[in-house]
Amino acid sequence: MKKIMMTTPVVEMDGDEMTRILWKMIKDELILPFVELKTEYYDLGLVKRDETRDAITTEAAEATKRLGVAVKCATITPNAQRMTEYNLHEMWKSPNGTIRSILDGTVFRTPITIPSIKPAVKNWKKPITIARHAYGDVYKSVEIRVPGPGKATLVYEGADGKREEVLVHEFKGEGVLQGMHNTDKSIRSFAHSCFKFAIDTKQDLWFSTKDTISKKYDAQFRVIFDEVYEEYKAKFEELGLTYFYTLIDDAVARVIRSEGGYIWACKNYDGDVMSDMVSTAFGSLAMMTSVLVSPDGKYEYEAAHGTVTRHYYKYLKGEETSTNPMATIFAWSGALRKRGELDKLPELVRFANELEAACFDTLGEGIVTKDLAGLMEGVAPQAVNSADFLAAIRTRLERRLEV
Ligand code: NAP
Ligand code: MG
Numbered sequence: 296m297k298k299i300m301m302t303t304p305v306v307e308m309d310g311d312e313m314t315r316i317l318w319k320m321i322k323d324e325l326i327l328p329f330v331e332l333k334t335e336y337y338d339l340g341l342v343k344r345d346e347t348r349d350a351i352t353t354e355a356a357e358a359t360k361r362l363g364v365a366v367k368c369a370t371i372t373p374n375a376q377r378m379t380e381y382n383l384h385e386m387w388k389s390p391n392g393t394i395r396s397i398l399d400g401t402v403f404r405t406p407i408t409i410p411s412i413k414p415a416v417k418n419w420k421k422p423i424t425i426a427r428h429a430y431g432d433v434y435k436s437v438e439i440r441v442p443g444p445g446k447a448t449l450v451y452e453g454a455d456g457k458r459e460e461v462l463v464h465e466f467k468g469e470g471v472l473q474g475m476h477n478t479d480k481s482i483r484s485f486a487h488s489c490f491k492f493a494i495d496t497k498q499d500l501w502f503s504t505k506d507t508i509s510k511k512y513d514a515q516f517r518v519i520f521d522e523v524y525e526e527y528k529a530k531f532e533e534l535g536l537t538y539f540y541t542l543i544d545d546a547v548a549r550v551i552r553s554e555g556g557y558i559w560a561c562k563n564y565d566g567d568v569m570s571d572m573v574s575t576a577f578g579s580l581a582m583m584t585s586v587l588v589s590p591d592g593k594y595e596y597e598a599a600h601g602t603v604t605r606h607y608y609k610y611l612k613g614e615e616t617s618t619n620p621m622a623t624i625f626a627w628s629g630a631l632r633k634r635g636e637l638d639k640l641p642e643l644v645r646f647a648n649e650l651e652a653a654c655f656d657t658l659g660e661g662i663v664t665k666d667l668a669g670l671m672e673g674v675a676p677q678a679v680n681s682a683d684f685l686a687a688i689r690t691r692l693e694r695r696l697e698v
Contacts, residue, residue: 321685369603408582415576423550439473486519490523502520617680
């Protein structure tokens, strides 16, 4: 078979631990035999991040801005224990945080669903994608433990001298106080990313806040979304998509009653909570994909899970591991499909689709990693190790590509 050609490279961000092992296996088994792979490689493994004083992470994000499409392996976010384990110069920040702030993007999380793994909500038939606004609100708030009686006010002092003050509360006794903010710029970026991703994946977009109660703060989110929607309205109508805004309580009720198959955009806190609920209800963290989309249309694909440390330590001891590579494979297929669409390479798009189809063939026949074996209904699962699982996918991929 002639290998599939690429024109523009994909930004490849390598990572840590078990997912780093899987990364190489996926490339060797499922990508390199079929695609004349072009990547710009950045090693975001913790050793290299420490060696470069984390400059490599910034370089990788800048490369994504330049080239438009990236695929990232899970990486360790250092904590005190990692400082000793890796003898680090500094407790480097989360690479995902660094990349997100450089690209100013929104993270979209979508479960990979298969018929034999039933969601906890029985009417969900299609995946639900959660888009979480990743800036501000309670995550960048300041707080005071109020010690006793007194007056709390909210004050704004404009650079132009304009002053606004409102009473928060006259405390009669002890209490708590919190101040939080967001910016129009960040909300606008969030809105652009959401509308772009909806068009890209041809799904409806839902957005919810609590603007009946929060008449200025949450209402501003709705106003900005309405404004930004005007730029995308024609495209939405052409594709037969809908955007609608509703209250968060109404959204929750509708989500549970729905069949799935749409994007639910949430404020920071709502997205934090709802993404954990929705992903758990769909079955497995190992089957959750994630893509960062910037407001100007740059894409970084990854798995939602971490580096699967516990499996890595088993692997280091020479024990057999059955780590699920699905979300990481879908990060690769997502990135290659996007590259193919942007560069008008139908063969590359077809490869990405067939790779995903080969994964579904494998799972459909009951060949699964250990984590899924207990979740399946209606098929007799055969749990295999990661290498055998990838080999089974390869056989089916070759059949589909008629190699
Ligand atoms: P994790 O790597 O997601 O793993 C948590 C547990 O979930 C695993 O021990 C495993 O359960 C199960 N699991 C997750 N992915 C799986 C897969 N592909 N196949 C099978 N089972 C899977 O989270 P963590 O242990 O909290 O974090 C480990 C490291 O990852 C940390 O250093 C953290 O900083 C980093 N992290 C990175 C990212 C990222 O780069 N996007 C995200 C989250 C965490 P069992 O052990 O029960 O089999
Ligand atoms: Mg959370």
